[in-house]
Amino acid sequence: MSEQQSTFPRRDAEGRIQHLGDLIGVALAGAVIGMLVLVLFDGAFAWFGAGDFGQANGWLAVILPAWLFWEDFRSWEFGAPRVVAALVAVAVAVVSGLLVAGLATGLPPLASGGLAAVTFTVVYALVWFPGVRWLVNRTS
Numbered sequence: 001m002s003e004q005q006s007t008f009p010r011r012d013a014e015g016r017i018q019h020l021g022d023l024i025g026v027a028l029a030g031a032v033i034g035m036l037v038l039v040l041f042d043g044a045f046a047w048f049g050a051g052d053f054g055q056a057n058g059w060l061a062v063i064l065p066a067w068l069f070w071e072d073f074r075s076w077e078f079g080a081p082r083v084v085a086a087l088v089a090v091a092v093a094v095v096s097g098l099l100v101a102g103l104a105t106g107l108p109p110l111a112s113g114g115l116a117a118v119t120f121t122v123v124y125a126l127v128w129f130p131g132v133r134w135l136v137n138r139t140s
Contacts, residue, residue, distance in 0.1 A: 015075035020129045023072070027121045030064030035114050042110055058113020059097075065121040069128065081135035085128055093124035 009022030017023045038056050046053035069086075076082040097120035104112035 011075075014077075015071075017072050017129075020125065023068075023129055024122060024125045027065040027068050027125055028118070030068055031061050031114075031118050031121045034061030034064050034117070038110060038114070054108030054110045056110045056113075058110045058115070059101075059117050059120075061114050061117040062120055065117075065124070069124060072128070076132060076136070079139070081139050082132055085132035085135050088131060089124045089127035092127050093120045096120065096123040 009026050010018045012018050017026075035058070038058065038060055042051075042053055042056040045051055045056075069089075073082060073086050097116035100119040101112045101116035104115050107115075
């Protein structure tokens with residue numbers, strides 16, 4: 001009896017993530033893991049006396065989601081639709097993240113940057129996922 005193993009996120013034959021919920025879920029998990037690692041490193045540096053806790057740049061939490069987005073970008077056929085969708089998604093996501101960081105100026109950099117990284121992650125996924133599909137369908 002052959003048992004098929006399911007994978008998460010679900011991908012098509014070309015390696016593209018098939019569902020927006022999968023993309024957002026995995027990307028947010030990456031952002032949370034990134035924040036946890038930053039908190040541990042920032043706490044360790046503060047404990048060693050190399051600075052105050054909370055002064056690390058929370059934007060670094062976007063590393064794992066950006067890696068996921070890059071892999072999804074690479075799975076699309078080379079051409080203008082994927083480049084345009086990625087550029088628009090990056091622009092909207094960076095501006096959104098900066099707005100959130102600006103609204104959270106009273107918080108330490110770790111917290112305000114972390115909120116900005118999570119905002120970037122969600123906005124990028126919400127713009128990229130439907131955007132690349134729409135552009136590919138319009139130009140095919």
